[in-house]
Amino acid sequence: MSKARINGLRWKRKRAKHHVTIREVAKAARASVSTVSAAVNNSDYVSPNMRSRIEEAIKALRYRPNDLARGLRLQTTHSIAIVVPDLSNNFYIELVRGAKDYSASANYTVLIGDSRDNWEEERNYLDSFHRRRVDGVVRVPAVNAAGGKARSILGNLPVVYADRHPLVRDSYVGRVGVDNARAAESATRYLLSLGHRHIGVITGDPSSGTSVDRVEGFTRALRSAKIRPDRSLIHTGHNDMESGHFHAMQLLTGARRPTAIFCTNNMMALGALAAIQEIGLACPQDISLLGFDDFYWATLLRPRLTVVRQPAREIGMLAARLLIDHIDGRPSVPSPALLETQLIVRDSCCPPKKE
Amino acid sequence: MSKARINGLRWKRKRAKHHVTIREVAKAARASVSTVSAAVNNSDYVSPNMRSRIEEAIKALRYRPNDLARGLRLQTTHSIAIVVPDLSNNFYIELVRGAKDYSASANYTVLIGDSRDNWEEERNYLDSFHRRRVDGVVRVPAVNAAGGKARSILGNLPVVYADRHPLVRDSYVGRVGVDNARAAESATRYLLSLGHRHIGVITGDPSSGTSVDRVEGFTRALRSAKIRPDRSLIHTGHNDMESGHFHAMQLLTGARRPTAIFCTNNMMALGALAAIQEIGLACPQDISLLGFDDFYWATLLRPRLTVVRQPAREIGMLAARLLIDHIDGRPSVPSPALLETQLIVRDSCCPPKKE
DNA sequence: GCTATTTCCCGAAACGTTTTGGCTCGCGTG
DNA sequence: CACGCGAGCCAAAACGTTTCGGGAAATAGC
Numbered sequence: 001m002s003k004a005r006i007n008g009l010r011w012k013r014k015r016a017k018h019h020v021t022i023r024e025v026a027k028a029a030r031a032s033v034s035t036v037s038a039a040v041n042n043s044d045y046v047s048p049n050m051r052s053r054i055e056e057a058i059k060a061l062r063y064r065p066n067d068l069a070r071g072l073r074l075q076t077t078h079s080i081a082i083v084v085p086d087l088s089n090n091f092y093i094e095l096v097r098g099a100k101d102y103s104a105s106a107n108y109t110v111l112i113g114d115s116r117d118n119w120e121e122e123r124n125y126l127d128s129f130h131r132r133r134v135d136g137v138v139r140v141p142a143v144n145a146a147g148g149k150a151r152s153i154l155g156n157l158p159v160v161y162a163d164r165h166p167l168v169r170d171s172y173v174g175r176v177g178v179d180n181a182r183a184a185e186s187a188t189r190y191l192l193s194l195g196h197r198h199i200g201v202i203t204g205d206p207s208s209g210t211s212v213d214r215v216e217g218f219t220r221a222l223r224s225a226k227i228r229p230d231r232s233l234i235h236t237g238h239n240d241m242e243s244g245h246f247h248a249m250q251l252l253t254g255a256r257r258p259t260a261i262f263c264t265n266n267m268m269a270l271g272a273l274a275a276i277q278e279i280g281l282a283c284p285q286d287i288s289l290l291g292f293d294d295f296y297w298a299t300l301l302r303p304r305l306t307v308v309r310q311p312a313r314e315i316g317m318l319a320a321r322l323l324i325d326h327i328d329g330r331p332s333v334p335s336p337a338l339l340e341t342q343l344i345v346r347d348s349c350c351p352p353k354k355e
Numbered sequence: 356m357s358k359a360r361i362n363g364l365r366w367k368r369k370r371a372k373h374h375v376t377i378r379e380v381a382k383a384a385r386a387s388v389s390t391v392s393a394a395v396n397n398s399d400y401v402s403p404n405m406r407s408r409i410e411e412a413i414k415a416l417r418y419r420p421n422d423l424a425r426g427l428r429l430q431t432t433h434s435i436a437i438v439v440p441d442l443s444n445n446f447y448i449e450l451v452r453g454a455k456d457y458s459a460s461a462n463y464t465v466l467i468g469d470s471r472d473n474w475e476e477e478r479n480y481l482d483s484f485h486r487r488r489v490d491g492v493v494r495v496p497a498v499n500a501a502g503g504k505a506r507s508i509l510g511n512l513p514v515v516y517a518d519r520h521p522l523v524r525d526s527y528v529g530r531v532g533v534d535n536a537r538a539a540e541s542a543t544r545y546l547l548s549l550g551h552r553h554i555g556v557i558t559g560d561p562s563s564g565t566s567v568d569r570v571e572g573f574t575r576a577l578r579s580a581k582i583r584p585d586r587s588l589i590h591t592g593h594n595d596m597e598s599g600h601f602h603a604m605q606l607l608t609g610a611r612r613p614t615a616i617f618c619t620n621n622m623m624a625l626g627a628l629a630a631i632q633e634i635g636l637a638c639p640q641d642i643s644l645l646g647f648d649d650f651y652w653a654t655l656l657r658p659r660l661t662v663v664r665q666p667a668r669e670i671g672m673l674a675a676r677l678l679i680d681h682i683d684g685r686p687s688v689p690s691p692a693l694l695e696t697q698l699i700v701r702d703s704c705c706p707p708k709k710e
Numbered sequence: 711g712c713t714a715t716t717t718c719c720c721g722a723a724a725c726g727t728t729t730t731g732g733c734t735c736g737c738g739t740g
Numbered sequence: 741c742a743c744g745c746g747a748g749c750c751a752a753a754a755c756g757t758t759t760c761g762g763g764a765a766a767t768a769g770c
Binding site: 064065066067068069070071072077087088090093094096097100109111112114124127128130131133152153155241270273277296297299300301302 | 374417419420421422423424425426427432442443445448449451452455459464466467469479482483485486487488507508510596625628629632651652654655656657
């Protein structure tokens with residue numbers, strides 16, 4: 001026992017900075033540790049007198065409860081994590097903010113991960129979040145992350161998928177996004193209605209699920225207009241500006257230049273726009289451009305981009321809701337929750353030139 | 356003792372999901388807890404035989420150490436936090452990524468906060484990070500956050516300031532950014548060299564420090580060119596698009612329209628550009644526009660924006676370095692670390708029209 | 711063969727909380 | 741007066757780690 005005491009002392013001395021503990025508050029307030037605990041979690045009986053003494057001590061000592069100890073004892077941290085593929089993509093920022101705002105309203109804190117659409121990075125984040133014992137995670141998986149991989153590092157943490165969903169079977173408690181096929185289909189119909197018949201597509205990595213759905217919607221629209229999809233006009237990129245640029249170049253300088261390009265995410269639309277400008281084509285007169293995902297400065301571009309808008313913030317909020325409801329053992333909204341998209345018509349599409 | 360056992364059992368039963376602990380690994384590997392610990396932290400003596408048995412058990416049980424317990428025992432979490440004012444501003448994303456990358460290389464994890472340039476939000480984040488017992492925080496304070504306020508909730512956590520710095524005296528272990536006055540001065544000189552004499556300025560909230568420095572640099576340039584600064588041309592906004600738009604409108608429709616506008620951050624430059632386009636002025640022929648902070652799609656704008664570029668990523672890396680060096684008790688680089696800015700000349704500035 | 715040293719392993723304490731059960735008053739009730 | 745009861749408080753156990761001191765067995769030194 002006395003050995004222990006000495007040990008303890010040495011410990012304290014070793015750390016330069018010392019965090020004030022509930023024990024010191026107790027001493028200062030002439031109360032027991034349990035009473036202080038009861039007071040800060042304002043539950044149980046604690047007399048007004050005692051309570052004020054404790055609050056005073058807390059203020060005086062600047063006591064902040066230690067969430068590590070708390071989480072350890074409680075076996076729950078009241079926090080969730082969200083990991084997205086690209087924080088520089090405004091769509092995901094909005095998604096994260098939605099998740100954060102909902103979580104805050106439900107008294108959960110959220111940890112943010114930015115995987116750069118790269119499984120290694122995502123794994124690091126998921127691992128770190130798991131070790132921190134978050135109560136659940138909302139996940140927008142990186143493209144090269146098959147569902148099973150994540151499951152193995154996540155143990156049996158509840159996860160809800162947002163935006164993208166896993167292609168392989170993975171157990172999750174919820175999923176929220178949009179009906180990508182339908183959104184792409186109606187976007188394509190818009191292009192068709194303008195008179196376009198040769199439409200190029202720049203799509204993202206098929207492993208993300210959303211991309212294939214969007215291409216699927218695209219071809220569906222073509223087919224229902226009795227147009228045979230031309231596989232050579234469908235290019236597969238990587239959801240970033242570079243590959244948008246690259247494939248737009250291919251498309252624009254290819255044998256049969258399309259009269260319109262449909263990009264299945266905003267970054268690739270940006271890259272395509274750069275390519276168009278670089279080549280010196282007029283958009284939309286020479287080539288129409290249709291993007292996916294809106295962003296706040298889309299109207300600053302010339303031409304102002306026509307896009308299909310996803311309710312990013314709502315997706316994030318709903319994802320957090322699904323997750324937290326599950327954690328708290330509450331029934332929630334029905335799960336594959338598909339929100340409405342909206343075609344925002346601006347200036348980047350017009351009828352094709354007559355030839 | 357037997358009572359305790361019962362209690363423990365009840366505990367286990369209560370939690371639906373159960374995380375596997377080091378104790379179970381020990382049992383499975385027929386080793387003691389301390390030996391397993393020694394093995395996972397691969398230190399100390401542990402025989403090859405025993406080690407492999409333990410590793411096998413770990414793999415079989417999918418054991419993940421509990422960082423809460425670890426942090427509690429170690430009195431350090433090997434993690435830092437970074438809180439920035441606006442994640443949708445690409446400058447801060449790059450800064451965060453820089454901090455993250457450096458931290459990863461130093462084996463630290465980082466928690467991210469997005470204060471929306473709002474002290475309430477920032478306080479919540481700082482508090483949450485503090486309760487999580489991060490080892491330090493790099494902070495880009497919200498505009499309405501005087502230094503003292505944060506100190507009181509941060510206790511004696513080491514903080515390094517990035518980009519912005521506190522106006523009031525606050526104790527910090529480091530600060531990194533750019534020489535804002537000098538950067539603004541040389542940017543202004545560029546405008547002067549083009550022949551501009553009436554230059555409007557849209558600046559951010561003075562409480563952030565950087566704004567006043569930039570204005571200071573601006574006036575310095577004017578003065579050294581023997582031009583008397585016109586206070587009515589210096590407008591104070593809020594670092595966001597809306598106020599950039601608003602004040603550009605004021606400037607452009609005011610009595611004496613300037614021939615150039617200098618915005619002290621990128622968001623306001625965007626807002627100003629929107630205003631210019633809205634009014635129907637030609638940029639740069641009618642009005643030159645000069646922004647602060649580069650961003651990856653600045654070249655997609657028409658005109659391509661001329662800006663003074665800050666090395667956002669490097670700022671983040673250096674901030675993390677300063678902080679982590681301090682935490683680890685290592686000497687670091689000299690503190691107010693001022694990195695070089697760079698004027699990126701593109702198309703948004705030209706000589707003013709002769710009148 | 712006896713001791714000194716190394717090698718390998720373990721028990722127990724501690725980190726800062728929350729919770730449970732129990733203790734002590736003081737008071738009303740039969 | 742005995743008794744129960746509720747209010748207010750507390751001691752101690754537990755959460756999952758790491759570390760420290762020490763012990764047993766094997767090895768080396770003489």
